[in-house]
Amino acid sequence: xxxxxxxxxxxxxxxxxxxxxxxxxxxxxxxxxxxxxxxxxxxxxxxxxxxxxxxxxxxxxxxxxxxxxxxxxxxxxxxxxxxxxxxxxxxxxxxxxxxxxxxxxxxxxxxxxxxxxxxxxxxxxxxxxxxxxxxxxxxxx
Numbered sequence: 001x002x003x004x005x006x007x008x009x010x011x012x013x014x015x016x017x018x019x020x021x022x023x024x025x026x027x028x029x030x031x032x033x034x035x036x037x038x039x040x041x042x043x044x045x046x047x048x049x050x051x052x053x054x055x056x057x058x059x060x061x062x063x064x065x066x067x068x069x070x071x072x073x074x075x076x077x078x079x080x081x082x083x084x085x086x087x088x089x090x091x092x093x094x095x096x097x098x099x100x101x102x103x104x105x106x107x108x109x110x111x112x113x114x115x116x117x118x119x120x121x122x123x124x125x126x127x128x129x130x131x132x133x134x135x136x137x138x139x140x141x
Contacts (some may be wrong), residue, residue: 002102015030023061031115036089037083043060051140052139053110053137053139054076054077054079054084054138054139055076055077055116056137057074057075057076057077057086057114057133057134057136057137058074058075058076059072059073059074059132059133059134060073060074060075060118061073062090062129062132062133063085063129063132064090064128064129064130064131064132065115066128067125067127067128068122068125069122069123069124069125070099070123070125070129070131070132071120071121071122071123071132072088072090072116072120072121072132072133073119073120073121073125073132073135074086074088074118074119074121075110075116075117075118075119076105076106076116076117076119076134076137077111077113077115077116077117078105078106078111078116078117079107079108079111079139080107080108080109080110080111081109081141082107082139082140083104083105083106083139083140083141084104084105084107084137084138084139084140084141085102085103085105085137085138085139085140086102086103086104086105086134086135086136086137087100087101087102087134087136087137088100088101088103088121088123088130088132088133088134088135089101089123089133089135089137090123090125090129090131090132091129091130091131091132091133092127092128092129092130098125098126098127098128098129099123099124099125099126099129099132100123101121101122101123101124103119104122104140105117105119105137106111121131
């Protein structure tokens with residue numbers, strides 16, 4: 001090292017610290033491997049954990065028969081082990097509920113999401129409805 005370089009190093013510090021470098025790459029590799037392991041464990045847990053809600057039900061159609069009756073056609077995927085309960089309702093033009101019905105779908109060990117159960121449900125109404133649809137579903141067990 002020249003005298004000028006020594007003077008600069010003394011004034012501002014040297015660009016490279018003297019002595020061995022800390023093992024940064026090893027620490028980064030350990031942290032990255034731990035992060036990946038945690039992500040894989042979370043993905044496995046989400047994949048194999050039982051569902052907390054049923055597959056979203058679908059309204060196929062509805063028929064307003066008269067001011068006292070609306071028929072709704074809905075499809076629900078049954079669970080293999082748990083009973084599913086759904087709310088089906090009729091609403092008027094202002095979206096107020098004028099008819100309400102709960103329906104139970106029993107468990108089916110051979111259930112398949114590609115083969116939902118189709119239900120035709122009569123809903124008693126208090127006034128003329130404008131639509132009939134499935135609102136929500138949940139597990140009973």
